[in-house]
Amino acid sequence: MGRPKKKDQIDKDYILAKIEKTMAKAHWHELxxxxxxxxxxxxxxxxxxxxxxxxxxxxxxxxxxTIEFAEVLAESLVSVPQEQKLRVFFETYRAFSKENPFKFECVQFGIASQNKELLQKAYKIVQLATEASDLKTPDRSLEEIIHKVRIIRCLLNGFIDLESNGGFQLDQSSDETFEYLIRSAKAILELKY
Structure with missing residues (x-):
């Protein structure tokens, strides 16, 4: 995408697209x-x-x-059997963060900003985490669902933060650690309080 030939071709969408392309490897705090x-x-x-x-x-x-991330997560869960949804959700979440580090930081900023419109869009991600975790069952309270979705977010975002910032320095594969993470998440979700 080069510079537009006519001045009137510069618009909001052009600027956003250029930022996404040129800042793909940048960090949020560098803006x-x-x-x-x-x-x-x-x-x-x-x-x-x-x-x-x-x-x-x-x-x-x-x-x-945030809209793009929610769409990617939603598309990944279509036609996936319930017993595989948590794994697919975790893998898609991680893949998006690796393939789109700047966009992933943008999502995190949006959630932290407390902007009501952004939070409404981000809530779709929470709904997808709930669906993937199969938490909406009659024997679970709303409070338990909220806490368990928060745990899922902590596990994923903590892993992603460590992985993207070089926090795994030992020889063991981070992919193998991620497998342990998914199995641990499943065990946590099955706990009754």
């Missing part, structure tokens, strides 16, 4: 309007024209990434 403008090939005022500053841009990126 600045000047840095983005330089990497995207536009002037800072163009970004301010379409977004309400850095926070507005971050919200747009988070919204887009």
């Amino acid at each position: 600045s309007i000047a840095g983005i403008a330089k990497k995207v090939g536009v002037k800072s005022p163009s970004i301010y024209h379409y977004f309400s500053g850095l926070e507005g841009l971050r919200n747009e990126l988070s919204m887009k990434a």
Whole structure:
């Protein structure tokens, strides 16, 4: 995607697409309007024209990434037998974070931002975790479901954070550790409180 030939071709979607492409390996905390403008090939005022500053841009990126992440997770669970859904959910979650580190950080920012519209979109991920975990059974309270989904998120996000930041330095395979993680998650989900 090169620079548009006509000035009127620069719009919000063009800027977002360029950011996703040029910042794919960047980290969330590295975002600045000047840095983005330089990497995207536009002037800072163009970004301010379409977004309400850095926070507005971050919200747009988070919204887009959160919707995409939820769609990828949902698609991965279609036609999967219930007994395999947790594994597929975990594998898809991890794969998305590895293939799209910047987008994954955008999702995490969106959840942490407490932006109501973003949280509504992120709730789809929670619903998918609940579905994959087969937690909605008559013998489980809403409180138990909430806590167990939080545990799943902690397990996944903790593993992903360690893996992406070089936290696994020993010779053992992180893929093997991930298998242990999935089996551990299944055991936790079966516990009755």
